[in-house]
Amino acid sequence: MENISIAIDGPASSGKSTVAKLLASDFNFIYVDTGAMYRAVTFLAIKHQVAFSDETALAELTKKYPITFKQSGHGQLVFVNDEEVTEAIRQPDVTAAVSEVSAHGMVREELVEAQRQLAQTGGIVMDGRDIGTTVLPQAEVKIFLVASVEERAQRRYKENQAKGIQMDFETIKEAIAKRDYLDSHREVSPLIQAEDAELVDTTGMSIEQVVTKIKGIIEAKG
Numbered sequence: 001m002e003n004i005s006i007a008i009d010g011p012a013s014s015g016k017s018t019v020a021k022l023l024a025s026d027f028n029f030i031y032v033d034t035g036a037m038y039r040a041v042t043f044l045a046i047k048h049q050v051a052f053s054d055e056t057a058l059a060e061l062t063k064k065y066p067i068t069f070k071q072s073g074h075g076q077l078v079f080v081n082d083e084e085v086t087e088a089i090r091q092p093d094v095t096a097a098v099s100e101v102s103a104h105g106m107v108r109e110e111l112v113e114a115q116r117q118l119a120q121t122g123g124i125v126m127d128g129r130d131i132g133t134t135v136l137p138q139a140e141v142k143i144f145l146v147a148s149v150e151e152r153a154q155r156r157y158k159e160n161q162a163k164g165i166q167m168d169f170e171t172i173k174e175a176i177a178k179r180d181y182l183d184s185h186r187e188v189s190p191l192i193q194a195e196d197a198e199l200v201d202t203t204g205m206s207i208e209q210v211v212t213k214i215k216g217i218i219e220a221k222g
């Protein structure tokens with residue numbers, strides 16, 4: 001596989017990161033989880049007691065603390081400065097606030113620039129909300145991954161159970177729906193399918209089926 005860029009966007013818990021990781025590993029590409037970067041800024045805001053509404057202060061935090069990824073035997077680890085935050089950024093307090101933080105244009109400017117730098121070499125699979133529309137509009141392959149909110153909540157519920165996070169199904173479903181609403185209705189780079197993205201509805205599909213389908217789309221693009 002030549003060094004193309006693959007953009008995978010879609011709503012919360014649609015399976016983007018699972019599928020993106022598998023594709024990156026199969027093609028020996030770099031995987032960039034842009035949601036982890038917005039989560040890392042939200043983590044910093046909580047840690048440094050910066051209000052989620054304070055755009056300037058949040059942008060300052062984003063500039064001050066570089067976010068990096070490192071591969072380990074246990075998958076990809078996320079760091080802010082030298083602090084490992086892989087698990088911390090998945091906690092409910094971060095998830096509940098991340099859409100407010102990510103709506104700020106100044107925060108997005110900083111992170112989009114960092115994301116483009118990471119993608120410079122090509123050979124990349126990047127997942128998020130605005131990759132096909134804003135971060136890498138020239139990406140050779142764009143996928144918009146969706147699934148019913150019921151099924152996405154079910155997946156998240158199982159993931160939470162495995163991680164020991166206690167949250168009931170209805171609460172998870174409401175939180176996902178709220179995050180999708182906020183992400184799709186913000187002014188700057190809202191979650192939206194790029195005109196040239198392929199829609200893949202994963203409801204009722206296994207991960208293997210989704211990966212096979214996307215590989216078919218990639219091959220068809222030649």
Ligand code: C5P
Binds near residue numbers: 013034038099127179
């Ligand atoms: O992908 P994940 O669910 O971890 O993303 C967390 C949040 O980060 C999203 O709900 C959204 O608010 C924000 N995000 C974004 N743009 C991206 C990736 C994530 O606004 N490219």
